[in-house]
Amino acid sequence: MSAVEVMDLVKDLPEREALNLGRMLDDWLAGIVDRKFEAAVEAGAFDAMAAEALREAEAGKTIPLDEILDDRRVP
Secondary structure: OOHHHHHHHHOOOOHHHHHHHHHHHHHHHHHHHHHHHHHHHHOOOOHHHHHHHHHHHHOOOOOOHHHHHOOOOOO
């Protein structure tokens, strides 16, 4: 069954059921994203970025988060 065919069926659902389906779909999609992210982490996709962040922190080149959130100092 194609996504278009599924959507045609979904359009006939009562609003409450459609909203419930949307929540279930959101949860399912979040699981897919989580698994892809975990696989990327395990594959080392963020290792270089993490090493750079550690070097910047050790060199004192960071900005406290509260200053960013308060818009006091945004580079």
